[in-house]
Amino acid sequence: MARRIVLTSIFIFLTVIGLLPILMMVLRSFVADERFSLLSYQGLLTSSREWVLLSHSFALALSVAFLTTIVGVPLGILLGKTDLPLRRFFAIAFTVPLVISPYITAVGWADFFGGDGVFANVAGATVAQAAYQFLFGLAGCVLVLFSTFLPIAILLTITALRTVNPRLEEAGKIVTGWSGVLSRVTIPLIIPTISLASILTFLLTIGEFGVPNFLRYDVFAVESFVQFSAFYNFEAATAAAVPLAVITSGVLLLEWFFFRERIHQVQTFSDRTALPLIELGKFRVWMFSFVALLCIIVVIVPLIVLIARSSSVSEYVAALKVASDSLLRSLLYAALGACLLTLIGFFSGYLIHHQAMSFWRTTDTLTIFLFALPSTVIGIGLISMWNRPWTNFVYGTSAMIILGYLVKYTALTSRITASTLMLIPNSMEEAGQVAGLAWMRRIRTIVTPMAKKGILVSWLVGYIFCLRDLETTMIVYPPGHETLPVRIATLMANGSAELIAALCVIMVCATILPPAFLWMLSSLRIRNLKQ
Amino acid sequence: MKPIELQSVSKYFNKKSAVLDFSMQIEEGERVVLLGPSGCGKTTMLRIVAGFIPPDEGSIHIDGKLVAEHGHILKQPEERSLGMVFQDLALWPHLSVRGNIELGLKAHGISRHDRVRRVQEILNLVEMLDYISAKPSELSGGQQQRVALARALALRPKLLLMDEPLSSLDLELNIKLRKEIIRLQNALRFTLLYVTHDHEEALDIGTRIVIMRRGRIEQIGQEKEVREYFKRIARLAEGAA
Numbered sequence: 001m002a003r004r005i006v007l008t009s010i011f012i013f014l015t016v017i018g019l020l021p022i023l024m025m026v027l028r029s030f031v032a033d034e035r036f037s038l039l040s041y042q043g044l045l046t047s048s049r050e051w052v053l054l055s056h057s058f059a060l061a062l063s064v065a066f067l068t069t070i071v072g073v074p075l076g077i078l079l080g081k082t083d084l085p086l087r088r089f090f091a092i093a094f095t096v097p098l099v100i101s102p103y104i105t106a107v108g109w110a111d112f113f114g115g116d117g118v119f120a121n122v123a124g125a126t127v128a129q130a131a132y133q134f135l136f137g138l139a140g141c142v143l144v145l146f147s148t149f150l151p152i153a154i155l156l157t158i159t160a161l162r163t164v165n166p167r168l169e170e171a172g173k174i175v176t177g178w179s180g181v182l183s184r185v186t187i188p189l190i191i192p193t194i195s196l197a198s199i200l201t202f203l204l205t206i207g208e209f210g211v212p213n214f215l216r217y218d219v220f221a222v223e224s225f226v227q228f229s230a231f232y233n234f235e236a237a238t239a240a241a242v243p244l245a246v247i248t249s250g251v252l253l254l255e256w257f258f259f260r261e262r263i264h265q266v267q268t269f270s271d272r273t274a275l276p277l278i279e280l281g282k283f284r285v286w287m288f289s290f291v292a293l294l295c296i297i298v299v300i301v302p303l304i305v306l307i308a309r310s311s312s313v314s315e316y317v318a319a320l321k322v323a324s325d326s327l328l329r330s331l332l333y334a335a336l337g338a339c340l341l342t343l344i345g346f347f348s349g350y351l352i353h354h355q356a357m358s359f360w361r362t363t364d365t366l367t368i369f370l371f372a373l374p375s376t377v378i379g380i381g382l383i384s385m386w387n388r389p390w391t392n393f394v395y396g397t398s399a400m401i402i403l404g405y406l407v408k409y410t411a412l413t414s415r416i417t418a419s420t421l422m423l424i425p426n427s428m429e430e431a432g433q434v435a436g437l438a439w440m441r442r443i444r445t446i447v448t449p450m451a452k453k454g455i456l457v458s459w460l461v462g463y464i465f466c467l468r469d470l471e472t473t474m475i476v477y478p479p480g481h482e483t484l485p486v487r488i489a490t491l492m493a494n495g496s497a498e499l500i501a502a503l504c505v506i507m508v509c510a511t512i513l514p515p516a517f518l519w520m521l522s523s524l525r526i527r528n529l530k531q
Numbered sequence: 532m533k534p535i536e537l538q539s540v541s542k543y544f545n546k547k548s549a550v551l552d553f554s555m556q557i558e559e560g561e562r563v564v565l566l567g568p569s570g571c572g573k574t575t576m577l578r579i580v581a582g583f584i585p586p587d588e589g590s591i592h593i594d595g596k597l598v599a600e601h602g603h604i605l606k607q608p609e610e611r612s613l614g615m616v617f618q619d620l621a622l623w624p625h626l627s628v629r630g631n632i633e634l635g636l637k638a639h640g641i642s643r644h645d646r647v648r649r650v651q652e653i654l655n656l657v658e659m660l661d662y663i664s665a666k667p668s669e670l671s672g673g674q675q676q677r678v679a680l681a682r683a684l685a686l687r688p689k690l691l692l693m694d695e696p697l698s699s700l701d702l703e704l705n706i707k708l709r710k711e712i713i714r715l716q717n718a719l720r721f722t723l724l725y726v727t728h729d730h731e732e733a734l735d736i737g738t739r740i741v742i743m744r745r746g747r748i749e750q751i752g753q754e755k756e757v758r759e760y761f762k763r764i765a766r767l768a769e770g771a772a
Contacts, residue, residue: 427621430583435635435686436609445634449625 003439007357010347014363018370018407021381022245028384029238040239054243057206057219059138064145065202071146072153073194075294077182078287080158082278085288091158093295096303098151100511101468101485103210104504106144108302109135110214111309111497118305140215145205147298152204153197160193161186178278199255200372203248207374210470214492220244221471224376228475234380241377248372256365303508310502319502322495326487330467331510333398333483337405338462344406345413345458350447352414353421364414371411378407379475398481404472409465413458420454421447456522460515467511484510532595534559534690534722535580540589542575542746549575551746553589557739559689562716562723564737566730566757572746573726574618577694580724581615582608593690609638614683614721615692620675622667628654628678629663632685639686653681656715673704680712684719691716693725697732709735730761 032039075094079087097105113119113132120128134140164186172181187194209221220240228237280287310316320327351357352364370378382403386395394400428450432442448455470485477486488503495503535557542550550572557563565573578584580591582604590600593613598606608615623631629650636646654660657677667675676696683691693712697705709732716723727733733740740757742750750760 425619425621427617427619428623430581430608431615431617431621431623431682432634433583433608434581434613434615435682436638437634438609438638441638446623450623 003356006347006440007351010344010351011357011359011363013344014348014366014370014410017403018410019366021385021407022373022377025238025377025381025384026242026245029235029242032235040235041242050240053218053220053223053240056138056217057221057244060141060145060212060217060219061202061206063138063142064149064205065198067142067146068150068153068201069194069198071294072150072197073157073187075150075291076154076157077161077186078291079154080161081186082280082287084280084284084291090291090295091154093299094154095151096299096512097147098149099464099468100508101210101470102144102148102208103214103470103485103489104306104507105147105302106140106211106214107492107500107504108305109140109144111501112301112305114497118308136215137217141212141217144211144215145208147302148211149201149204150298152201153194156193156197157190160190163193164189195258196255199251203251203372206247207244207372207376208471209374209376210489214489221374221376224374224380225471225475228376228380234383237376237380238384241374241380244374245377248369248374248377252365252369252372306501306504306508310498310505312498315498315502316506319499319506322491322499323484323487323503323506326482326484327506327510329398329481330484331514333401333405334463334467337402337409337466338459340402340406341409341413341462341466342455342459344410345415345462346417346451346455348410348414349417350421350443353418354426367411367414370407371409373408375404375408375469375471376475378404379472382407382472382476396478398478400476400478401473401481401483404476405462405466405469408469408472409462412465413462416454416458416461417451420451420458423454424450453522456518460518464511464515468507533557533592534561534594535724536592537576537580538590538592540576540579540586540591542572542579542584543587548572548746550579550586553746553748555741555748555751557722557724559722560720562713562725562736562738564725564727564733564740565743566727566733566737566740567743567749568728571743573728573743574694575746576743577692577724577726581613581692582606582611611690612686612688613690613692614686614688616679616683616694616696618695618698620667620679620696622675622679622682624667627664627666628659628670628681631667631678632682635682635686649685653685656684656718657681657711672700673708676700676708677711680715684715684721687719688721690722690724693723695727698727698729705732706735712736734758 029040030036030038078084079091079094084090110132111117113128113135115125115128115132117128119131123131135143168185168189169181172185176184206219207221209219209225212219213222213225220243224237224240224244227233227240310319348363348367351360354360382400383395385391386400386403388395394403424447428446429442432446437445468485469483470489473483474486474489477483482490484503484507488500488507491503492500533556535555537553537555540550540553541548553572553576555563565576567573575584579586579599580593582598585599585602585604587602591598593606593611596606598604598611623634626634632650632653633646636649641649650663651660654663657680659674659677659681662670662674662678667678670678679696697708700708712723712725713736723736725733725736727736734754734757737754739751739753741748742757742760750757752760
């Protein structure tokens with residue numbers, strides 16, 4: 001009974017905080033003067049600007065998805081399946097741009113190509129100016145978002161390679177070399193995951209407004225945000241957000257139709273003995289150089305530029321003076337959001353893994369839909385729902401920011417929990433059931449201790465994504481509750497480059513250091529326990 | 532009152548029958564073995580008796596009480612007063628031997644004093660008292676087996692279910708533990724429903740053996756009848772060859 005109540009409550013909660021606001025937003029966009037109206041969509045259907053926005057959105061999303069896939073998949077194979085030196089280091093290094101806000105990378109690149117930047121010193125002012133102009137547009141957005149979302153293709157490819165039955169590869173190795181096995185056995189088997197990576201990148205790019213906004217490239221997400229925040233034209237903002245919601249739904253529906261069942265069929269093979277690494281031989285040095293160069297370009301350059309720009313202590317003192325309250329708020333909201341995300345993600349992951357209720361698939365689809373949905377849509381949806389006199393106790397407070405985190409990122413913690421639970425045999429919980437333990441007690445005394453590492457990862461991922469969030473927070477934060485990413489974004493208009501760089505470095509440290517510290521602490525504890 | 536009564540039990544997965552029209556009664560103190568090749572439905576039957584999955588058709592009585600019928604579980608596993616040893620043993624790795632046994636006793640509201648006494652009693656019975664503080668990962672396969680048995684018996688169930696518990700052990704240990712199971716059953720007088728695919732194991736342990744094939748009961752009998760059945764099958768196979 002407790003299981004039914006808890007899991008149903010989680011489903012209802014996710015529906016109310018996630019789906020209901022989107023539906024209310026869509027419904028509201030069809031109402032003018034308390035009557036059905038298509039007024040909000042008139043401009044959308046007739047204005048040529050909307051078509052430009054649509055083509056820009058598609059051009060950006062398709063370019064980033066294409067590039068991350070053709071670079072990320074081979075890179076994933078190199079890092080996950082070959083004897084490339086330092087492959088674990090590279091796998092972690094390439095993940096860094098994903099865990100920091102993409103606009104920070106954009107700031108780094110802008111600084112690099114700027115008039116007094118490193119590039120100008122090396123290539124001369126004229127070339128640097130041309131490159132700077134080139135950065136502010138499609139090319140710059142593609143560069144930044146490519147480095148941000150490249151880890152998705154890399155990490156999913158590495159994960160997918162582990163799901164391939166080694167016997168199938170061995171059967172291939174008897175008749176052909178590794179290149180033949182990869183191209184005819186391994187890659188065809190992981191195509192559903194590769195497609196998922198491309199689709200996810202496409203959806204995350206199409207909903208991204210921080211980078212296009214900074215690099216001045218007009219896309220739907222920016223339009224929706226500008227209509228909302230600059231003109232407070234709620235109807236126009238909604239009308240610009242609805243196409244994004246429709247595109248997301250359509251793409252997810254296609255993914256579900258073609259690949260869903262095939263992705264669910266893959267399983268992890270624990271027998272690693274039969275998986276020797278591919279020896280790169282004479283290509284080892286070349287491959288290493290290529291990967292190292294790519295790592296320097298997409299990960300290290302923007303960060304080094306920011307660190308170099310903000311190298312004086314006075315900049316950091318000034319930055320903390322300006323934004324210490326935002327930093328503290330960010331840390332607090334991210335920690336709180338991560339705790340709630342871990343809790344809700346745990347039960348929703350449990351529901352999905354055990355297929356415990358009839359609505360498990362709906363819950364899974366709903367969380368993924370909300371994750372893929374552009375943040376502007378989520379933000380405007382949340383405001384549609386909560387901006388009412390009788391719900392001001394939510395709307396006027398930081399609860400809006402936390403709600404935004406929960407709506408956007410539950411898919412991550414839910415999926416992490418489901419993957420963790422997959423490693424715990426069902427018999428563990430069944431043994432508790434036979435021994436007379438009620439469900440909550442089984443969760444507390446058996447499942448949670450056995451899943452603690454996954455729960456920690458879930459919290460860390462939740463923390464990182466809450467802390468780096470700009471888009472949702474930017475739309476829903478109430479006055480006096482701005483977080484550090486929001487403060488940086490607002491200061492970009494009139495703050496000095498050194499101050500912005502210092503704030504970005506502080507932001508990167510706040511994102512990476514606490515999780516790294518926690519992870520080290522837990523690893524140390526596990527090592528001590530083993531000894 | 533019979534410990535178990537199964538009436539026309541059927542179970543389907545994706546419209547394919549896993550168990551079909553399975554009926555039998557088990558007497559108190561009997562050791563009944565479900566024997567058959569993998570995929571014949573014996574584990575499914577055991578899981579239906581345990582209450583993890585409902586029968587699609589038919590009914591199940593445990594101790595005279597209706598516990599499941601026609602797609603509905605009327606009593607959850609924790610309400611059926613049974614013990615179970617799983618194929619993978621399912622010892623909780625984060626708990627010590629004591630913790631593994633004590634958890635069920637705690638859930639039943641048994642006092643601390645009684646818990647300590649019962650844990651010691653049962654570990655003494657399976658000759659594992661020296662390992663009371665050890666974690667499952669520190670034990671050998673045979674020792675883990677004994678702890679799983681102790682955990683299942685700590686609550687003094689009238690009915691014990693065992694799902695191929697010895698399948699992962701080498702032959703010598705397997706034979707030794709068969710004797711151990713029989714000794715414990717004689718000492719504690721519980722009813723045993725045991726699943727295996729190994730003929731010799733089934734003949735050693737069972738006072739009655741149920742041979743299953745494609746979800747149905749092919750033969751029920753004691754050692755002599757079962758041996759006759761296998762001889763008959765062997766002759767048929769030779770004739771066909």
